[in-house]
Amino acid sequence: xxxxxxxxxxxxxxxxxxxxxxxxxxxxxxxxxxxxxxxxxxxxxxxxxxxxxxxxxxxxx
Amino acid sequence: xxxxxxxxxxxxxxxxxxxxxxxxxxxxxxxxxxxxxxxxxxxxxxxxxxxxxxxxxxxxxxxxxxxxxxxxxxxxxxxxxxxxxxxxxxxxxxxxxxxxxxxxxxxxxxxxxxxxxxxxxxxxxxxxxxxxxxxxxxxxxxxxxxxxxxxxxxxxxxxxxxxxxxxxxxxxxxxxxxxxxxxxxxxxxxxxxxxxxxxxxxxxxxxxxxxxxxxxxxxxxxxxxxxxxxxxxxxxxxxxxxxxxxxxxxxxxxxxxxxxxxxxxxxxxxxxxxxxxxxxxxxxxxxxxxxxxxxxxxxxxxxxxxxxxxxxxxxxxxxxxxxxxxxxxxxxxxxxxxxxxxxxxxxxxxxxxxxxxxxxxxxxxxxxxxxxxxxxxxxxxxxxxxxxxxxxxxxxxxxxxxxxxxxxxxxxxxxxxxxxxxxxxxxxxxxxxxxxxxxxxxxxxxxxxxxxxxxxx
Numbered sequence: 001x002x003x004x005x006x007x008x009x010x011x012x013x014x015x016x017x018x019x020x021x022x023x024x025x026x027x028x029x030x031x032x033x034x035x036x037x038x039x040x041x042x043x044x045x046x047x048x049x050x051x052x053x054x055x056x057x058x059x060x061x
Numbered sequence: 062x063x064x065x066x067x068x069x070x071x072x073x074x075x076x077x078x079x080x081x082x083x084x085x086x087x088x089x090x091x092x093x094x095x096x097x098x099x100x101x102x103x104x105x106x107x108x109x110x111x112x113x114x115x116x117x118x119x120x121x122x123x124x125x126x127x128x129x130x131x132x133x134x135x136x137x138x139x140x141x142x143x144x145x146x147x148x149x150x151x152x153x154x155x156x157x158x159x160x161x162x163x164x165x166x167x168x169x170x171x172x173x174x175x176x177x178x179x180x181x182x183x184x185x186x187x188x189x190x191x192x193x194x195x196x197x198x199x200x201x202x203x204x205x206x207x208x209x210x211x212x213x214x215x216x217x218x219x220x221x222x223x224x225x226x227x228x229x230x231x232x233x234x235x236x237x238x239x240x241x242x243x244x245x246x247x248x249x250x251x252x253x254x255x256x257x258x259x260x261x262x263x264x265x266x267x268x269x270x271x272x273x274x275x276x277x278x279x280x281x282x283x284x285x286x287x288x289x290x291x292x293x294x295x296x297x298x299x300x301x302x303x304x305x306x307x308x309x310x311x312x313x314x315x316x317x318x319x320x321x322x323x324x325x326x327x328x329x330x331x332x333x334x335x336x337x338x339x340x341x342x343x344x345x346x347x348x349x350x351x352x353x354x355x356x357x358x359x360x361x362x363x364x365x366x367x368x369x370x371x372x373x374x375x376x377x378x379x380x381x382x383x384x385x386x387x388x389x390x391x392x393x394x395x396x397x398x399x400x401x402x403x404x405x406x407x408x409x410x411x412x413x414x415x416x417x418x419x420x421x422x423x424x425x426x427x428x429x430x431x432x433x434x435x436x437x438x439x440x441x442x443x444x445x446x447x448x449x450x451x452x453x454x455x456x457x458x459x460x461x462x463x464x465x466x467x468x469x470x471x472x473x474x475x476x477x478x479x480x481x482x483x484x485x486x487x488x489x490x491x492x493x494x495x496x497x498x499x500x501x502x503x504x505x506x507x508x509x510x511x512x513x514x515x516x517x518x
Contacts, residue, residue: 017250021257021366026267031258035367038254042247042369049243 003055010048016041083152083319090320095329098317101245103305103337106189106378107182108252109358110426111304112345115297117205117354118427119285122276124294129342132301133334139302139309140318141327143441147448148318155315159440162447164461166468167476171440176392178307178433180409183385184416187226188423190378191219192359193371202357203420206288210418219417226379227410230386231403241380248380249336251373255365256344259351280350299491300427301338306434306494311441356424386410428490435494439479442501443472446509450502456510471508475501 017038024034115125151158160168192202200214210216265275285291308314309330318326348361362370390406416422422429451458461469483497 014246014250017247017254018257021254025257025260025265027261034258035369038366039369042372045247046243049247053239053243 003052003059006048006052006055010045010052013041013044013048017045088320089322091322092326092329095317095321095326096332099330099333100336101242101333103333104245104249104252104341104377105337105381106186106358106374107381107423107426108337108341109345109348109361109374109377110185110189110356110423111300111430112342113349113356113358113361114427115292115342116281116346116349117286117289117356118292118296119283119289120281120292120297121283121294122273122281124283125281125297125343125346128294128297129301129339132298133331133338135298135302136305136309136334136338137328137331140314140330141325143445144309144312144314145318145321145327146324147312147444148315149321149324150448151315152319153315154319155312155440155444158312158315158444161459161462162444163440163469163472164466166466167461167472170473171437172392174436175307175313176389176409178436179385179389179392180413181416181422181429182433183226183382183389183409183413184223184419185423185426185429186378186382186385187219187223187413187417188420189358190226190375190382191215191222191417192357193362193374193378194218194222194359196357196359196363196371202359203424205286205356205424207424208419208421210420215420216418220414222378223410223414223417226382227386227407227414229379230383230390230410231406241384244376244380248373248377249341251362251366251370251377252341252344255362255370255373256347259348259365262351263347280346286354296489296491299495300431301334303434303491303494304338304430305334307437307441310494310498311434311437312444313437382413386413389413431490431494435483435490435497436480438494438498439476439501440472442479442498443475443505446502446505450506451509454506454510456506456513460509460512471505471512475505475508478504 020029020034020037020041023029023037024031029037120128147158156168156172159171163171195202195215195218198214198218200212200218203211203215210219260272260275263275263279265272303310318324321327345361348365349356352361352364358374359371362374364370366373386406386409389409390402393409394400394402394405447458450456457463460466461472479497479501482500483493486493486496488496
């Protein structure tokens with residue numbers, strides 16, 4: 001359970017990283033919004049992926 | 062001198078002691094592990110440059126797609142039919158297998174050559190990362206034909222980044238390799254996101270109805286930029302095939318495949334090369350076309366994905382330069398008996414940092430990658446001949462080990478001779494390795510067969 005939550009959140013963040021350029025390409029958001037969204041979702045990926053890895057390592061031990 | 066060589070040999074063996082024994086059955090890994098490993102291995106900072114260079118070299122859209130599709134297929138088949146079967150049968154690293162075949166002296170030279178080539182590669186990665194930071198400070202990327210640094214700013218920048226990368230490598234490789242695992246899927250996403258976001262700038266409609274037209278006319282339009290050689294289908298095919306030549310035909314990935322349950326696990330390399338050497342190269346091609354065909358990876362990444370793009374480029378350089386530095390350090394450690402790992406990594410890092418100041422290594426990256434593979438390729442051919450051809454021709458295998466040779470002269474002559482022949486062949490640099498491989502294979506077999514008849518050492 002402790003690994004599942006950060007795993008889901010990190011993978012969702014990575015998926016959202018891809019959604020923002022698609023929305024920009026489709027003309028739904030501005031370039032500025034795309035860049036900001038991409039930066040935030042990237043940050044979110046790193047945060048949750050590191051938590052996920054740490055939890056996975058704790059589980060192994 | 063002989064005692065010095067004996068010391069070096071002893072030191073070198075000690076370094077690789079942990080993998081001296083063939084991998085045991087209980088240590089073998091499932092196929093899924095290999096798929097995961099390769100998926101994260103082939104997206105590096107250099108992909109920003111390679112894909113972009115295909116655009117600058119005037120490759121056509123159709124040539125690019127077919128070349129990458131079939132070139133990568135040939136690379137996957139080389140891993141599957143050349144590297145993996147030998148690794149699975151011997152369960153040894155190339156180091157130990159080569160030592161049996163060519164003797165510790167040749168293995169030592171191979172290590173040094175490898176270390177030097179690794180340093181140049183890591184230097185190129187530092188240079189690519191430098192373009193990301195340089196953008197913030199207004200430091201211009203050197204011109205495409207530059208060999209030497211174009212400004213004090215560039216030298217200071219590459220020195221600063223090289224020092225930072227080296228410091229991290231010296232402080233601890235393990236933590237960084239764990240961090241690299243987090244970075245690699247995201248870096249791949251940066252490529253995809255950057256390319257998608259650049260499509261409107263190139264005039265691609267949201268319904269994609271003109272995508273192929275734009276690809277043919279505005280991205281891979283078949284026109285090389287001034288001063289760049291025109292490349293076509295065969296060049297792209299060969300490039301995709303040989304860009305990991307040292308790993309597949311050169312057999313250095315025996316280190317990985319010795320853990321494979323079956324030789325068919327070589328096919329799992331497709332999970333690495335198709336995203337890294339097809340999709341990522343296509344994406345960087347889109348990005349460079351959108352910024353006006355200018356070789357400036359830093360600007361490319363920033364304009365495509367903003368600050369995240371800049372970080373992506375920096376992280377791609379960092380996470381790939383560090384293991385390269387580590388490997389260079391490991392190889393160099395053989396000449397510096399009793400030096401601790403941190404000290405030799407520092408020396409490798411310092412050499413790499415100096416090399417990174419010279420923009421020629423990243424601006425001529427395609428040629429460098431070709432030379433890198435070419436230099437190490439004959440060793441792969443020698444091992445292949447010894448493993449598959451010698452038993453069929455009843456030529457004695459592993460003579461260096463059995464007779465206690467420090468140098469297998471035939472192996473050394475074939476290695477150097479093949480390189481001399483390859484560099485004088487009237488062929489494009491990209492195509493020379495293939496005849497070279499057959500030359501090395503045939504000449505080593507003939508030389509060793511003649512030694513058998515003569516019974517000489």
